[in-house]
Amino acid sequence: MKSISRRALTLYALIILFLAGCGLLYYNLVTNADSWAMNRANQHLYSNGSLATAGDITDINGEILVTTEKGKRVYNKNKYIRLGTLHTVGDSAGYIASGIQTSFKDELTGYTLKDGVYNLKRYGKGNDIKLTLNAEVCKTAYKALGSKKGTVGVMNYKTGEIICIVSNPTYDILDKPTDINTDTTGKYDGIYMNRFFSGLYTPGSTFKVITAACAIENIPDIYERTFTCKGKVQIGEGYVICNGTHGKVSFEKALNKSCNVAFAEIAYELGNEKMTATAERLGFNNTNIMVSEKIRSAKSKINLTEAAALDLGWAGIGQYTTLINPCQMLTIVSAIANNGNAPTPQIVNEIISPEGKITYSMATETLGEYFTSDTATKLDDLLRSNVKNYYGDSYFPQMKMCGKTGTAEVSDSEDAKPNALFIGYSQNEKTPFAIIVVVEDTTVSMTSAVPIASKVMKTVKTEYAK
């Protein structure tokens, strides 16, 4: 029997293999559980590929943006709120990848490894999500943007709460256009993309804020300098053209008037290393901001390694290959407003379990110190001076608004229309909000972006400074 029982011992190898297989199986199951369970074929959550049973999404004031009734997702009754919040809330079929309904599927369906999707059976819904969004502001921003492509974002620069995200083109989720896939005119370009998180734009003159920051940090006598603008300036082998002929200007005036000549010269003097260093400190090239830990914003890009002298000049005024992401730009503006500290953008205010318990509550976080307090104060003064002395406080009555416009040429062709940008924030204690407006294919920013920012900020004021 000894020989038989010895041979039987080799069967332990089979057991080891089996247990190894089980280990692999359970490793796969546990690590992939939520992504597998969230699969669109899962009839617990989806019917015909659309999210059917999930928690509510509300704005900061409790306005229901989407809820579940009788196994169907029901959206807000107001058409403009639906249009204005589409990209943030997302659709139930998951076309809009950064939408809350897609990126917070686990939370909305209440999926946990312990109970699986059982919460849906038990409560008929998962966790509710209260966003930091303000539906009224979104509505205004959508209306202000009108038919123009582009994006508007408003963020509390002290806490990082995003109260408004609008991305256009958008569509009414209850009346989805049928020709999205067949259209060739380009009117639906990037309709499923949230431009605020995923868009990358040429910054144009808004980049001068960053050039200015770099100058304040690296050129001690920058405030004593004067620049002479004759409409254009030769740098290296070509000319940088200005938007006007400004004559002799100081640093502050140069920013007020957005003088290309002055900033091209400053950039040339700073050189690519210093410019790159400042930009990278502000998150260019290396930070994908994670909004509420789940929504990834695109990375802003700057690459001056092969820039010739002239290119460097253009880069200083935001017209080289540099690209900014609106969300990232907004955090940079917020950092200026917030004494140099960049708040982490947040979109989710609270997550409420089906039993009514608050399982997650937003806490203010910071991305780090983008500027020293001194630089921030100086930039703050410069940006305030832009609005006060140049754009006019009438756009933003009693808001102590600071800002910078930008008109970005995106194509060399004659009839191409520029993108208009505006970045700014209110110094008021009651309305600590920063704003970014990007309008595609339009006119100069003073006539396109600024009026939109004006409308939005007025609504912000009525909403918050009561």
Next chain:
Amino acid sequence: MLKKTKNVNLILMLFVITIFQLTCLFTLVSKAVDEHKTGIILTFGIYILVEYIYFIGTRLVLKRKGFEVELIAFLLTSIGLSITASVYPDKALKQLVAVLIGIFGFVFLQWLLRDLKRVSFLRVPAAIGAVGLLAFTLVFASFTNGAKNWLYFGGISIQPSELVKVVFIFVGAASLEKLQSNKSLTKFIIFAFACVGALFLMYDFGTALIFFFTFIVISFMRSGDIRTLVLVCTVALMGGLIVLMFRPYVANRFAAYGHVWEYFDTSGYQQTRTMIYSASGGLFGVGLGNGELRDIFAATEDLVFGVVCEEFGMIMAGAILLSYVALLVYSIRHSKYARSSFYAICACAASSLMLFQASLNVFGVNDILPLTGVTLPFISRGGSSVICCWMLLAFIKAVDRSTYRYGGVRQ
């Protein structure tokens, strides 16, 4: 501390199992439509009754003490019955009949194995019968789901290959003096190749693989002759390759293996759905009757592991896997002290067959191995399968020398 070296407390375990079964019954009845309620209650009532008769009978009449093997089998079978009764309430009674036949077969086979003379007398007729049955199936069966392995007798369908599994082990094992007098494996190899070949011709590759694996285990335990086995494996591998060369569609069956997510709605359909719903169940499941995997084809047979994961949870599914391991460990540890090498070989072969079959099933639907469409022992719906598993259990039971009380050992 000391208790653990003793057998489990039968009364306590039986009590816990009964509560488990009654809880399942309660859930099933509360969800069933009125016309099925009596059928389900009857199924569980009879099952629990038979369970008690078996345990009381063996404890009081046969005075046995170790009941772990049967306790596990009764528990697993009741999980299987619950799933069957939940998904196909009208087929619950039919499944129960198969379970009862299985339990009867289990008791009968234990009695049959008791006498080694009887066993050695029956081996040759059993072998001839098994090959005959497979040949009959090959000729008269028609294709069902791509394999030709079902026989129909007036409304009753049986899968002969399941029953042949029992005979296969029975024929393969032998007592020590037989092994010592005749070391040649030739006769067994011929028998095994007849069985595996017949299954191949039926396109029942999963079962063919199980038979081949069992053949390797038995041959190794009998002879310890690795050289012959390597030779046999090489021949089998070449044979397999030749089949794949001349019948490329056989290989297509396994094309999705390793990338089931890319064949999401085609050949990876069953696997991906199993994984999705296994994950949906979480650790504790969504509750009996609340699953969605049950609507997928072959949910209660090939995909039953997914149903267990979804409705009972991953933890229970893991415990089920462990119980197959325990049966094999038990067989290995008792093999030296068995009443004959016949029992030792039978038990090791039977328990490794179950473990292997469980691997093919569980790893198949989770894309760790190719999907072969075999059943999960005791849990999958299917009469032939459950009868086979219960009869295999008799082999495992027989390895424990305290099962039969003769020869002076009473424990």
Next chain:
Amino acid sequence: MLELEYLMRYVLCILAIAVIINCVWSLIRLRPDKKVYAILLNMANDEQHPITCYETSVGRSKSCDIIFTNSTVSRSHAVVALRKDGFYVFDTESKTGVYVNGEKIQKSEKLSDGDVIAFGTAIMKFYIGSEADNDISHKKDENIKLSRLVNLADNTEFTLDGDFITIGREKGSNIEISAPYVSRRQAEVFKYNNHWYIKNFGKITKTALNGDAIFSDTPLYDGDVIRIGDFEFLYEEI
């Protein structure tokens, strides 16, 4: 109803786990105890070959249970088997044959206590061990346990009495072993439910029972050998 179902999921899981884990643990842990059913006594040199399995192969080959290096013994010569109605010896096609009480057997022969078996020229006397006797072993079970430990090095005996005895380097241990690798308190043999168990305390040297290190309370059976380093003790029931 929903709350009930919610809880029932956990209950079902716990119940099933309770049964499976208990049974699995027991299946993995339980090991039949080794028993001596009979003894083959080599008449040439008084060497004892205990028969501890139901089927015992006899031969010259290393894979046999009882090995005789005698050249007249075939590689696999015979099998001694305990069957339903007693012991049998089977001649497994040996060259020199098997003789019981001087008569050459055909294939198999029933054995009785005291028979003389010859495998080739290896002559054995066959004793059916008292263990095999149903009634005695049964009685023994009820009123043991006069047992002793025998030091195999010098055959000194130590009768087990009281509730427990200690083994170790420490002065005052019931069995004192003075070797540096033995712990002060190496092992303890104790009585539980009228049966003797052994427990290891050794840190450096593990106490082994029949060649396997012990990890928890392990019951002792007649003929078990306890080994602590180079020291070996035979556990005997008197």
